[in-house]
Amino acid sequence: MNKMKEFFSRYSYDSVKMLVDQLVLSIFGFGLAMASVHAQNDTLLMITGVGSVIFYLTMLYSVAWKMGSSDRPTIETGNRKFNPLTGALVSLVANIPGLLMATIFMINSFLGNGGGFAGIIGRFINGMYLGLMTLIEFNGDHLHAYWWMYFLLIIPSVLVCTVGYVMGVKSKLLAKLMTPQLPASDRPTRKELKERREEKKK
Numbered sequence: 001m002n003k004m005k006e007f008f009s010r011y012s013y014d015s016v017k018m019l020v021d022q023l024v025l026s027i028f029g030f031g032l033a034m035a036s037v038h039a040q041n042d043t044l045l046m047i048t049g050v051g052s053v054i055f056y057l058t059m060l061y062s063v064a065w066k067m068g069s070s071d072r073p074t075i076e077t078g079n080r081k082f083n084p085l086t087g088a089l090v091s092l093v094a095n096i097p098g099l100l101m102a103t104i105f106m107i108n109s110f111l112g113n114g115g116g117f118a119g120i121i122g123r124f125i126n127g128m129y130l131g132l133m134t135l136i137e138f139n140g141d142h143l144h145a146y147w148w149m150y151f152l153l154i155i156p157s158v159l160v161c162t163v164g165y166v167m168g169v170k171s172k173l174l175a176k177l178m179t180p181q182l183p184a185s186d187r188p189t190r191k192e193l194k195e196r197r198e199e200k201k202k
Contacts, residue, residue: 011090014067018060018094018161022125025056030127033134042135049131056128057160060091064161068168075169087165091158098125102150109147122150129153 029052036045064087074080092099104118123130123144133143143149167173 007089008093011067011086011093014063015090015093017063018091018157019097021059021063022056022094022098022128022157025052025059026125026127028052028128029056030124030130033127033131036131037134045131045135049129049135052128052131053156057156060157061160061164064090064164065168068165069171070168072169072171082169084166085162087161087163088158090165091161092154095154095157098122098150098154101125102147102154105150106147119144119147126150126153 029049032048032052033045036048067087067090071080071086075082101118101122105116105122108114108116108118123133126133130144133149136143138146
């Protein structure tokens with residue numbers, strides 16, 4: 001119980017941030033998908049769909065990397081035990097609304113009621129994936145018509161957050177997505193930056 005309390009106390013902000021990022025990107029992706037469907041342009045639907053997913057996962061990676069980077073000093077000094085699944089756990093907490101909608105969607109489907117309201121909310125929450133789910137069909141139906149799809153959609157975010165956290169703890173960059181934050185005393189002043197630019201011009 002104490003470990004759980006400590007976990008939520010330390011990472012509640014990051015979970016909320018991931019959830020907010022998801023909602024923002026879902027609205028963005030949902031709007032792009034609807035516009036592409038209205039234009040009846042599958043190519044545009046593919047481009048916007050892939051772009052929305054990449055942008056969303058990149059934002060999650062950034063949050064998870066910063067989490068790992070923040071934990072690195074306490075881990076290196078032995079004050080905190082390194083847990084490579086921390087990023088995954090924070091991601092799962094952030095995905096609780098999605099898991100809840102997916103569960104209700106599943107129950108409704110088994111009862112023969114279809115997705116219902118949970119299906120609509122599920123598509124909205126996962127708006128960044130809607131373009132691809134609309135474009136790809138399975139057994140004659142779009143992917144967003146299947147309850148199990150909403151459970152699968154959680155996997156990419158969990159994997160990305162796991163990798164991002166571990167990379168942050170190890171202070172390693174992945175394709176330069178992150179820039180290490182130097183202590184204020186080590187950051188160059190404006191005067192030093194100006195001098196460096198002038199030296200490069202010479």
